[in-house]
Amino acid sequence: MKSVLAFGDSNTWGLVPGTGSRVRYPENVRWTGLLQSRLNDTRVIEEGLCGRTTVFEDELRAGRKGLSLLPVILESHAPLDAVIIMLGTNDCKSVYGASAHTIGKGIELCLDEIEKTVPAEKIILVSPIHLGDEVWRPDKDPEFDKDSIEVSHELREVYSGIAEKRGVRFLAASDIASPDKKDDEHLNEEGHKALSEAIYGKLTEIIKTS
Helix, strand or coil, X not given: CEEEEXXXXXXXXXXXXXXXXXXXXXXXXXXXXXXXXXXXXXXXXXXXXXXXXXXXXXCCCCCCEHHHHHXXXXXXXXCCCEEEEECCCHHHCCCCCCCHHHHHHHHHHHHXXXXXXXXXXXXXXXXXXXXXXXXXXXXXXXXXXXXXHHHHHHHHHHHHHHHHHHCCXXXXXXXXXXXXXXXXXXXXXXXXXXXXXXXXXXXXXXXXXX
Protein backbone atom coordinates (compact mmCIF):
# COMPACT_ATOMS: atom_id res chain seq x y z
CA MET A 1 0.00 0.00 0.00
CA LYS A 2 1.45 3.34 -1.09
CA SER A 3 1.02 6.45 1.07
CA VAL A 4 0.56 10.05 -0.08
CA LEU A 5 0.56 13.00 2.32
CA ALA A 6 -1.69 15.98 1.54
CA PHE A 7 -0.39 18.88 3.64
CA GLY A 8 -2.31 22.14 3.55
CA ASP A 9 -4.71 24.58 5.15
CA SER A 10 -8.51 24.96 5.26
CA ASN A 11 -8.84 24.21 1.55
CA THR A 12 -7.26 20.81 2.26
CA TRP A 13 -9.27 20.36 5.47
CA GLY A 14 -12.41 21.04 3.42
CA LEU A 15 -14.00 24.07 5.07
CA VAL A 16 -17.43 24.88 3.67
CA PRO A 17 -17.40 28.47 2.32
CA GLY A 18 -19.09 31.04 4.54
CA THR A 19 -19.18 28.87 7.67
CA GLY A 20 -16.15 30.19 9.55
CA SER A 21 -14.00 27.26 10.67
CA ARG A 22 -16.52 24.81 12.06
CA VAL A 23 -18.17 23.09 9.10
CA ARG A 24 -16.31 20.63 6.89
CA TYR A 25 -17.33 19.04 3.62
CA PRO A 26 -17.79 15.26 3.87
CA GLU A 27 -15.08 12.95 2.61
CA ASN A 28 -16.84 12.33 -0.70
CA VAL A 29 -16.76 16.07 -1.49
CA ARG A 30 -13.28 17.07 -0.30
CA TRP A 31 -10.61 16.94 -3.00
CA THR A 32 -8.57 14.59 -0.82
CA GLY A 33 -11.48 12.17 -0.49
CA LEU A 34 -12.27 12.34 -4.20
CA LEU A 35 -8.61 11.66 -4.91
CA GLN A 36 -8.65 8.67 -2.57
CA SER A 37 -11.70 7.22 -4.33
CA ARG A 38 -9.78 7.06 -7.61
CA LEU A 39 -6.64 5.41 -6.29
CA ASN A 40 -6.09 1.70 -5.84
CA ASP A 41 -3.52 0.50 -3.31
CA THR A 42 -2.75 4.08 -2.30
CA ARG A 43 -3.72 5.82 0.93
CA VAL A 44 -4.22 9.59 0.95
CA ILE A 45 -3.29 11.02 4.35
CA GLU A 46 -5.24 14.22 5.03
CA GLU A 47 -3.23 16.81 6.96
CA GLY A 48 -5.23 20.00 6.44
CA LEU A 49 -5.57 22.62 9.17
CA CYS A 50 -7.50 25.89 9.11
CA GLY A 51 -5.19 28.89 9.38
CA ARG A 52 -2.00 26.97 8.60
CA THR A 53 0.88 29.05 7.20
CA THR A 54 4.30 28.19 5.84
CA VAL A 55 6.51 29.80 8.50
CA PHE A 56 4.45 32.44 10.31
CA GLU A 57 3.26 32.09 13.91
CA ASP A 58 -0.40 32.94 14.44
CA GLU A 59 -0.63 34.75 17.77
CA LEU A 60 -4.36 34.01 17.94
CA ARG A 61 -4.23 30.26 17.20
CA ALA A 62 -1.43 27.95 18.24
CA GLY A 63 0.10 25.28 16.03
CA ARG A 64 -0.43 26.93 12.66
CA LYS A 65 3.20 27.21 11.56
CA GLY A 66 3.56 24.50 8.95
CA LEU A 67 7.34 24.32 9.08
CA SER A 68 7.28 23.45 12.78
CA LEU A 69 4.78 20.64 12.30
CA LEU A 70 6.24 19.03 9.21
CA PRO A 71 9.06 17.03 10.86
CA VAL A 72 6.66 15.25 13.23
CA ILE A 73 4.01 14.66 10.56
CA LEU A 74 6.53 13.34 8.06
CA GLU A 75 8.02 10.99 10.62
CA SER A 76 4.68 9.76 11.95
CA HIS A 77 3.41 8.86 8.47
CA ALA A 78 6.66 7.47 7.08
CA PRO A 79 7.40 5.94 4.68
CA LEU A 80 5.74 8.20 2.12
CA ASP A 81 5.62 7.69 -1.63
CA ALA A 82 4.62 11.29 -2.43
CA VAL A 83 3.75 14.59 -0.77
CA ILE A 84 1.28 17.22 -1.96
CA ILE A 85 1.75 20.64 -0.34
CA MET A 86 -0.65 23.54 -0.82
CA LEU A 87 0.01 26.49 1.48
CA GLY A 88 0.27 30.26 1.13
CA THR A 89 -3.24 31.66 1.44
CA ASN A 90 -2.99 32.38 5.17
CA ASP A 91 0.48 33.86 4.67
CA CYS A 92 -1.29 36.63 2.73
CA LYS A 93 -3.02 37.91 5.88
CA SER A 94 -2.37 41.58 6.62
CA VAL A 95 -0.85 40.86 10.05
CA TYR A 96 2.16 39.19 8.40
CA GLY A 97 2.75 41.88 5.77
CA ALA A 98 4.48 39.34 3.57
CA SER A 99 5.20 39.73 -0.12
CA ALA A 100 4.78 36.83 -2.55
CA HIS A 101 8.57 36.58 -2.63
CA THR A 102 8.72 36.18 1.16
CA ILE A 103 5.96 33.59 1.14
CA GLY A 104 7.94 31.75 -1.50
CA LYS A 105 10.92 31.66 0.86
CA GLY A 106 8.63 30.09 3.44
CA ILE A 107 7.41 27.42 1.07
CA GLU A 108 11.02 26.63 0.17
CA LEU A 109 11.82 26.00 3.83
CA CYS A 110 8.89 23.59 3.93
CA LEU A 111 10.21 21.87 0.79
CA ASP A 112 13.64 21.60 2.43
CA GLU A 113 12.03 19.67 5.27
CA ILE A 114 9.97 17.42 2.99
CA GLU A 115 12.99 16.60 0.85
CA LYS A 116 14.70 15.09 3.87
CA THR A 117 12.35 12.12 3.47
CA VAL A 118 10.84 12.36 -0.04
CA PRO A 119 12.81 13.15 -3.23
CA ALA A 120 11.93 16.33 -5.13
CA GLU A 121 10.42 14.50 -8.09
CA LYS A 122 7.81 12.95 -5.77
CA ILE A 123 6.59 16.28 -4.40
CA ILE A 124 3.67 18.22 -5.89
CA LEU A 125 3.80 21.92 -5.05
CA VAL A 126 0.37 23.49 -5.48
CA SER A 127 0.03 27.27 -5.56
CA PRO A 128 -3.30 28.18 -3.93
CA ILE A 129 -6.43 29.66 -5.45
CA HIS A 130 -6.65 33.44 -5.59
CA LEU A 131 -8.43 35.38 -2.89
CA GLY A 132 -11.63 36.98 -4.13
CA ASP A 133 -12.03 40.72 -4.56
CA GLU A 134 -14.15 41.20 -1.43
CA VAL A 135 -12.50 38.74 0.96
CA TRP A 136 -11.55 41.61 3.32
CA ARG A 137 -15.15 42.58 4.10
CA PRO A 138 -16.23 42.31 7.78
CA ASP A 139 -18.76 39.61 6.89
CA LYS A 140 -16.09 37.53 5.13
CA ASP A 141 -12.51 37.49 6.45
CA PRO A 142 -11.16 40.87 7.62
CA GLU A 143 -7.83 39.25 8.50
CA PHE A 144 -7.09 39.92 4.83
CA ASP A 145 -6.95 43.30 3.13
CA LYS A 146 -6.81 44.51 -0.45
CA ASP A 147 -3.04 44.02 -0.59
CA SER A 148 -3.60 40.38 0.39
CA ILE A 149 -5.57 39.85 -2.79
CA GLU A 150 -2.75 41.17 -4.95
CA VAL A 151 -0.19 39.00 -3.17
CA SER A 152 -2.35 35.90 -3.64
CA HIS A 153 -2.39 36.54 -7.39
CA GLU A 154 1.41 36.70 -7.44
CA LEU A 155 1.97 33.34 -5.77
CA ARG A 156 1.46 31.33 -8.95
CA GLU A 157 4.49 32.82 -10.68
CA VAL A 158 6.65 32.62 -7.56
CA TYR A 159 5.78 28.98 -6.86
CA SER A 160 6.19 28.00 -10.51
CA GLY A 161 9.72 29.38 -10.45
CA ILE A 162 10.51 27.53 -7.24
CA ALA A 163 9.22 24.26 -8.68
CA GLU A 164 11.28 24.64 -11.83
CA LYS A 165 14.42 25.48 -9.86
CA ARG A 166 14.06 22.62 -7.39
CA GLY A 167 12.71 19.92 -9.69
CA VAL A 168 9.42 19.40 -7.88
CA ARG A 169 6.15 19.01 -9.76
CA PHE A 170 3.89 22.05 -9.97
CA LEU A 171 0.18 22.73 -10.20
CA ALA A 172 -1.59 26.08 -9.98
CA ALA A 173 -4.95 25.65 -8.24
CA SER A 174 -5.88 29.13 -9.48
CA ASP A 175 -5.78 27.83 -13.07
CA ILE A 176 -8.64 25.43 -12.41
CA ALA A 177 -10.70 26.80 -9.51
CA SER A 178 -11.84 30.03 -7.86
CA PRO A 179 -13.08 30.77 -4.33
CA ASP A 180 -16.78 30.63 -3.66
CA LYS A 181 -18.43 34.06 -3.53
CA LYS A 182 -19.82 33.29 -0.07
CA ASP A 183 -16.43 34.08 1.46
CA ASP A 184 -14.02 34.74 -1.46
CA GLU A 185 -11.55 32.36 0.17
CA HIS A 186 -12.58 28.72 0.03
CA LEU A 187 -13.26 26.09 -2.59
CA ASN A 188 -16.84 25.03 -3.20
CA GLU A 189 -17.88 21.54 -4.28
CA GLU A 190 -17.07 22.21 -7.94
CA GLY A 191 -13.66 23.55 -6.97
CA HIS A 192 -12.84 20.47 -4.90
CA LYS A 193 -13.80 18.23 -7.80
CA ALA A 194 -11.70 20.17 -10.31
CA LEU A 195 -8.69 20.21 -8.00
CA SER A 196 -8.93 16.49 -7.29
CA GLU A 197 -8.92 15.71 -11.00
CA ALA A 198 -5.89 17.92 -11.65
CA ILE A 199 -3.92 16.49 -8.75
CA TYR A 200 -4.86 12.95 -9.76
CA GLY A 201 -3.22 13.56 -13.12
CA LYS A 202 0.00 14.74 -11.49
CA LEU A 203 0.02 12.07 -8.80
CA THR A 204 -0.43 9.09 -11.10
CA GLU A 205 2.77 10.12 -12.85
CA ILE A 206 4.54 9.64 -9.51
CA ILE A 207 2.98 6.56 -7.97
CA LYS A 208 3.17 4.46 -11.13
CA THR A 209 6.95 4.67 -10.87
CA SER A 210 7.17 4.16 -7.10
